[in-house]
Amino acid sequence: SIFFRLMAEPHFPMSEDIHLLSHKPPVCGLKLLGILAAVGTTVAFGLATISQAFRAESAQQLHAQFVVDQSSQVAVPRALQRPPFNSKQSDVVSSSKASHTVQRGLQLSTLVASGTALPAHDWEITGNFTQASYTAWGLMLFAIAAGFVVWSGFQASKKPKPASAMAMCAVVSDRSASPELAASSAGVQQQAGLRARQLHVEQVPQSTNVAAEYLGVSLPEYVSSHTYAVAVIGAGPAGISVAWNLAKKGVSVVVIDPALEKDWPNNYGVWTDEWEQLGFPEETLGKIWSSTVVQYAENDRTQLPRGYARVDRLTTKTHLMTEAVKAGVHFCKDGVSSIEEGIGNNNSMVCLSGDIKVAVKVPVVAAGHYSKLVKYHSPGAKVINNKGEYMTENWKELVDEKKGSNPWGWKYAQGGAPGYQIAYGIEAETDGPHGYPVDEMVLMDWSGEHLEGDIDEAECNKVPTFLYVMPTDETHIFLEETSLVGRPSVTIGECERRLEVRLKHRGIKIKKIHEVERCVIPMGGPLPILGERTVAYGASNNLVHPATGYMVNRAIGNAESLAAAIQASLDNGLSLNDVSQKAWNAVWPQEALRIRDFQVFGMEVLLNMNLDQSRAFFKSFFSDPEAKEWRQYLAMDLSSRECLEFALGLFVNCSPAVKLRFMYDGVTRDGVTVVRSLLGL
Ligand SMILES: Cc1cc2nc3c(=O)[nH]c(=O)nc-3n(C[C@H](O)[C@H](O)[C@H](O)COP(=O)(O)OP(=O)(O)OC[C@H]3O[C@@H](n4cnc5c(N)ncnc54)[C@H](O)[C@@H]3O)c2cc1C
Structure with missing residues (x-):
């Protein structure tokens, strides 16, 4: 058990303690002992098993089952007539026509003499304790032992093997580009008691991931031996904004995301006056509408004197990435499987694929809604579904996010469950002019003139959806049928159907669909447990507006205050628990x-x-x-x-x-x- 834990968890506390006492890297101490013990035990079992097989002279100890085909006349193979197969015990002899039991003491040769034929291809031995199976078991155990040896040798070869912990510490000091780490390592060399955690950082294998490129922006690869002040998990709008702001303030930061080089998947709509406050280049807005309309019926509308725009995802991500690189952010193209939170003032370990761990002071999760890396409040009482049964409290599993459906039929959770915005949108080219004025954007079209004939009018009245329209030019348009918020009350498929009916009623024919957006946005719902060591931001911190589903402007704009809180707390030498607490307070005063x-x-x-x-x-x-x-x-x-x-x-x-x-x-x-x-x- 110790062996397996040591192999699986290099930071298993016991190894750390022993490591501190012995001043030796764990691989040379208890781990080696574990490997030897496991290999020795396995070999011993293998030997014992094989020798038992050869000692099993007596047929009484063994079983054999023969399938006999009475129609063919083939002699019993010679080997079968010798012990242990020359059965003296109760064996089952079966054929397609009959099944006989050979009585104890009856020789197999008698069976043959009596005219029962055994075709060479049609007999099988299935006993658990035959000589052959004993031997196979033994060989398998040998193979496992050999596997251990090869595997542990391979693992050890990937790690640096300084002669002593002192030498190891010197390696940390030499290689580290981080002034913090270099300074602390140099100090540690003077002391007899070494800090295991710093040595562990050096033992982490270098990442095999290649630094990504994003539209010509070369993303500097992270250095696994650094202790970063902050690791931002997720390179969505929220994550990159925080990382950029932190780096601008001189905080060492790494952004980790498996989709670094990919475009953001969502289409973002924003109010132009709010976006302008971010100070981003004009090109980050793809299309701007000078006014916005809310429609209640065909001839009933409110015109809002406020500009609305569609964010150019590509340009915005490129802008943020470029600025982040300039400010000194490092990148790691990988997914985070878990975070081992540091206890007391110790660093946390961010676990990547292939057992790679990155040591950080403050992990900030910006990995989208209800991330498994963040602890959320459960409602106290479980969610109750239609039938009054209790169900899981896992917020991510409450809806089927592919369909936008509510498979459990739940309505309300004590303590507050999320609501969901569900939508089906298309970026399309129309066959002829679509008829929407190109200088105004329709924020919500609640008109219902199309609700007759092909559609269940009563259902549409009870569970309403509206149309969101962004006309690019006379024949290009983004249309999205949206359920503002429900639990969820309308599926994505139903939104698609309603959009078709609406377009048919308006006489709009789609020539080509360029992009489809299937939208599920959780809104409201339980917040993360504020004050945990792992901080959350963006959709992971439920920053999405509970009544509208908007967030992107706010997440980018407020990233500065989160970064400022982290930087000030680190500079003031607060304990890491307090740094996280200050970070949470900055987001949720x-x-x-x-x-x-x-x-x-x-x-x-x-x-x-x-x-x-x-x-x-x-x-x-x-x-x-x-x-x-x-x-x-x-x-x-x-x-x-x-x-x-x-x-x-x-x-x-x-x-x-x-x-x-x-x-x-x-x-x-x-x-x-x-x-x-x-x-x-
Ligand atoms: C379809 C849709 C449309 C929306 N439209 C608008 C809109 O018009 N206006 C608006 O203001 N808001 C909108 N929102 C709401 C909100 O702004 C978005 O959800 C926004 O993308 C959230 O940003 P984020 O950075 O927090 O997370 P995300 O954009 O979800 O980014 C999360 C990132 O984390 C990465 N990640 C996930 N798990 C891991 C892991 N384990 N390890 C490492 N990386 C990980 C992902 O690859 C991803 O890059 C929309 C949301 C959706 C879903």
């Missing part, structure tokens, strides 16, 4: 948590609205197109007091049906708690 509760309540209200209520709600939401409050609400940029004022204004303005909805959800969906939290009570 108390006020932000209160605002989020308010937004989550908004989501709960929205996911119960039918088509008419949705129209009425958004009519009052956008009733003053010039107002700053709805902009701030969408940006999660309201204070507690402003949230309450906004909610009150909305309530007063909206239709009686929506008022009822608010009141009902206020009682059943913790609305009172939210108000108390906003009031600071």
